[in-house]
Amino acid sequence: MGEETGSSVGRENQNTKNESTQEDSGVKYYTRKEVQVHNMGKDTWLIIHDKVYDITSFMEEHPGGEEVLLEQAGADATESFEDVGHSTDAREMLQQYYIGELHMDDRKKESKKEVYITTSKDSRSWSTWFIPAIAAVLVGIMYRYYTLEHKSS
Ligand code: HEM
Numbered sequence: 001m002g003e004e005t006g007s008s009v010g011r012e013n014q015n016t017k018n019e020s021t022q023e024d025s026g027v028k029y030y031t032r033k034e035v036q037v038h039n040m041g042k043d044t045w046l047i048i049h050d051k052v053y054d055i056t057s058f059m060e061e062h063p064g065g066e067e068v069l070l071e072q073a074g075a076d077a078t079e080s081f082e083d084v085g086h087s088t089d090a091r092e093m094l095q096q097y098y099i100g101e102l103h104m105d106d107r108k109k110e111s112k113k114e115v116y117i118t119t120s121k122d123s124r125s126w127s128t129w130f131i132p133a134i135a136a137v138l139v140g141i142m143y144r145y146y147t148l149e150h151k152s153s
Contacts, residue, residue, distance in 0.1 A: 028052075028100030032076075035102075039074030041066070045099070047076040050107050053097040 030052050038045035038054070046053045046069070059066045064084065072080055 029103045030100050031103045032106045036074040041070060041073075044069060044073045046072055046074075047102055048078050048081050048094065050102040051094075051098060052100045052102060053094060054099045055097045058093075058097055 032047070035045050035047055035052055041059060042056065044054070044056045044059055046055055055062075055069060059069055062069055068080070069077075
């Protein structure tokens, strides 16, 4: 593991990309571009759920075969990883190959935005009928009491 990290730093120096790899409280951040370079059988990185994994030593051990991993090499494999429905064991194995996080600027934000917009729209349509309905019921009750009081006196 240590050896792998060392060699990756060397490559980043060669590409003069070292500044973009931030180190913050021990966590390394990689851009999609930096991950993309590691797309070969002997140097394979993957992004799964915004985390970066160096799976070079895992390629031959993968029960699903080397080829499917090579297809995703250097890219975001979240969807294909989830599509297979990997076991809890498989998910725990991921930790062994973890090398850092995907850079914040390179993360996809669409899904969160979508959920936010849907819920805010939903609550708006709900309040448009609920508040007037309550108000109408209250006015009705008040009117009824008012007319009853006037009748009895
Ligand atoms: C580092 C990431 C990965 C790890 C640690 C991993 C691990 C495993 C493990 C342990 C299994 C055995 C079944 C299970 O326990 O779920 C498995 C099966 C499988 N994996 Fe992965 N996997 C990884 C990434 C991927 C990716 C990215 C793909 C697809 C592109 C993939 C495709 C498959 C397939 C198709 C099988 C089924 C094999 C079969 O049932 O015959 N895996 N994987």
